[in-house]
Amino acid sequence: MGVFNLLKFPVALKLYLCTQCKSFRLKAPDNCLNSPGSMAVTWTTFNETESKVEYGLLGGRLFEMIAKGGATLFVDSGKEKRKMYIHRVTLTDLKPAATYVYHCGSDEGWSEVFSFTALNDSTSFSPRFALYGDMGNENPQSLARLQKETQLGMYDAILHIGKPACHSLFQDNARIGDEFMRQIQSIAAYVPYMTCPGNHESTYNFSNYRNRFTMPGQTESLWYSWNLGSAHIISLSTEVYFYLDFGQELIFKQYEWLMKDLEEANKPENRAVRPWILTMGHRPMYCSDDDQDDCTQFDSYVRLGRSDTEPPAPGLEDLFYRYGVDVELWAHEHTYERLWPVYGDKVYNGSKEQPYVNPKAPVHIITGSAGCREKTDRFNPNPKEWSAFRSMDYGYTRMQVVNATHLYLEQVSDDQYGKVIDSIWVEKEKHGFSAWF
Numbered sequence: 208m209g210v211f212n213l214l215k216f217p218v219a220l221k222l223y224l225c226t227q228c229k230s231f232r233l234k235a236p237d238n239c240l241n242s243p244g245s246m247a248v249t250w251t252t253f254n255e256t257e258s259k260v261e262y263g264l265l266g267g268r269l270f271e272m273i274a275k276g277g278a279t280l281f282v283d284s285g286k287e288k289r290k291m292y293i294h295r296v297t298l299t300d301l302k303p304a305a306t307y308v309y310h311c312g313s314d315e316g317w318s319e320v321f322s323f324t325a326l327n328d329s330t331s332f333s334p335r336f337a338l339y340g341d342m343g344n345e346n347p348q349s350l351a352r353l354q355k356e357t358q359l360g361m362y363d364a365i366l367h368i369g370k371p372a373c374h375s376l377f378q379d380n381a382r383i384g385d386e387f388m389r390q391i392q393s394i395a396a397y398v399p400y401m402t403c404p405g406n407h408e409s410t411y412n413f414s415n416y417r418n419r420f421t422m423p424g425q426t427e428s429l430w431y432s433w434n435l436g437s438a439h440i441i442s443l444s445t446e447v448y449f450y451l452d453f454g455q456e457l458i459f460k461q462y463e464w465l466m467k468d469l470e471e472a473n474k475p476e477n478r479a480v481r482p483w484i485l486t487m488g489h490r491p492m493y494c495s496d497d498d499q500d501d502c503t504q505f506d507s508y509v510r511l512g513r514s515d516t517e518p519p520a521p522g523l524e525d526l527f528y529r530y531g532v533d534v535e536l537w538a539h540e541h542t543y544e545r546l547w548p549v550y551g552d553k554v555y556n557g558s559k560e561q562p563y564v565n566p567k568a569p570v571h572i573i574t575g576s577a578g579c580r581e582k583t584d585r586f587n588p589n590p591k592e593w594s595a596f597r598s599m600d601y602g603y604t605r606m607q608v609v610n611a612t613h614l615y616l617e618q619v620s621d622d623q624y625g626k627v628i629d630s631i632w633v634e635k636e637k638h639g640f641s642a643w644f
Contacts, residue, residue, distance in 0.1 A: 244301045244328060246399070248311050249421045250294050250318065251388065252278075258294040262309035265322060269308065274298050281418040289382075293418055301325035321396040326363060330480045332436040333610065335361065339577035339603035340368035340405065340489060340538020347390065348578030348601040349621045354393045362398055362605075364435065367391075368538040368574065369405025369445075369489025384415050403442040404429060405489040405539065406449065413446070413453075430461050432468050438483040438608045439472045441465070441532075445490040445539075448508040448520065449501075458513075458520040465523070469530035473639060482611045482638040484532045491537035491573050492524055493546060495590035495597065500540065503587065524550065527569060531639035534614065538575035541584040542599055543618050545629060546571040549593040555643070562595075564634045567643050572616060574604040596629050612636060 248260050258278050261270035276296030283289045296311065304327045310318045326334075337353060356362065394400065402420050404413055417427040422442065424431035432441045443465065447457040471477060472484055492510035494502040501507055512522035527535065528550050547554045548566035556562035563570065576583050576599070583599045590597070600620040607615045617630035635642060 244303065244325065245297055245299045246301060246323065246325065247295055247297045247421050248309070249419075250311055251385070251419070252292050252294065252312075253290070254315075255280075255292055256294075256315045257313035258296050258311075259313050260296045260298060260309055260311045261317075262298060262307050264302075265306040265308050270310070279418070281414075284414060291385075295421055303328045323397055324360075324363075326399070326435060330437055331610070334363040334436045334438070334608055336364050336366055336606045336608075337362045337603055338366040338368060338487070338536055338606055339574050341541055341575040341579050342367070342577035345580035346578050346582070349576075349603050349619075350390065350578065352619070352621055352625060353577075353603065357394045357397055364399040364401060365394060366440075366487055366536065367400065367402045368487045368536055369403050384419060388419060401433075401440075401442065401487075402428065403487055403489060404444050404446050406446060426464070429457075430464060432472075434481055436608050437481050437611050438485055439477075439481045441468060441484070441486045443486060443488045443523075445488045445509045448513060449490075451516070455516050455520070458516065462521055462523075462526070465526060469526070469532075473530050478639055482635070483534070483608055483614060484530070484638070485534045485536065485608075486527065486532055487536040488523075489537070490539045491571065492535070493549060493552075493571055493591075493593060494537075494540045494544060494573055495587045495594045496540040496542055496544075496584045497587040498540070498584050502540075528643070529640055531642055532569050533635065533638060534616075534633065535569050535571045536604075537571065537573045540573050540575050541579070541582065542573065542586065542597065543576050543602060543604070543629070544573040544594060544598075545596040545616075545618075545631065546573075546593050547595045550643075552591070552593070554593050561634075563631050565636055565642070566633065570631075570633055572604060574618070576601050577603050578621070598628055600628065602628070 255278065258276040260274045263269055263271040274296050276294060278292040278294045281291050281293050303325055306322055306324045308320060308322045310320050312318050339349065342349065391400065402422065404416050420428045422428035422431045423433050430443045432439060444461060447461050488509065490509055491502050492507045496503055508522065510522050510524040513520040547556055547562055548568040548570055549555065550568035555567035557565040557567065578601050583601065586597050598618065598620065600622040602618055602620045605617050605619060609615055612635055614633040617627045620626050620628045
């Protein structure tokens, strides 16, 4: 793709699905609509311009519809105090599964032409995802393969599980952030690009992350949930457990939000139509990497909480177990690791022969090897019994929520030219807390 004139033209584009907004508010504008048939387009300019998207159905009259939005001035906190305008326009009343052609900008300059397919709003829809974390500007090895597969229509949404740019968006007075957004444009301009914060986004109180990304809800993209097909997907911030200088109260606010969200998702009428509950967060509860990190050197704060806060901060493992979370997706470790169903540091397989058929605990997947300058990690040679499969290859994960009872996961090795090196079916006759017994 051509490089835009940075003085006038958009420098980064991103689409995301705007679904049910939550009532929780965290110093964020109400920029989400209560409509599942909507898509938001986000882009950046370095001068103040109008925020317009011209679009139309594929095969119809080009750009016959116009949507307008607004721009927010973002001043990076680096020495240069660089200014940029973050534009957001929401397209509404989209026809489910219809393909639209669009461009964004203003009469001062337009992006090139892109397309996207509006998400199917049926609960019987079988969405396909690519998921990964820790993909950066330097050595983004999996990027080319992901770009091609996205443009071939292989995915309905992308889950970037923390650490966009792999090293910090704020670096070089936020120019690294600009470059990363340009890199992912060839993916994010075509499918919803859903994110959660990672540890490298923490500088200036996560300001680059909070301003550059547009997720559902009103929590500045720090945590949120959305629905697709038969799945309820929750994105959370593991970083609230580590950057206490930004406010210990964030641990408790997120925990309260998660509890309310899970209660709502577990109402019988909701769990009946969206039985799968999936979570994504950057730092895993379990891992067997040999890097002296939080899940190898000591028990995970995310899993068990922190006793050094006042009051003590609760962890998330018991909460997720109590509300029957089915699959937990993580990154941070620059490897791929699949776990047996695990709870309380113990394995709870469905059976010896079929461990993922009616598992008795959540299934954890760590997928942080998409590629960045820190290279891949090494593994502890003696993992605990919950570690089922491990790979140091660069790569990413594919997932399909097939129906109410079947979910498929596979790991792609970019080192081995796209070979699928691991795969599982998770099969569940029932969901929720009672499924564990």
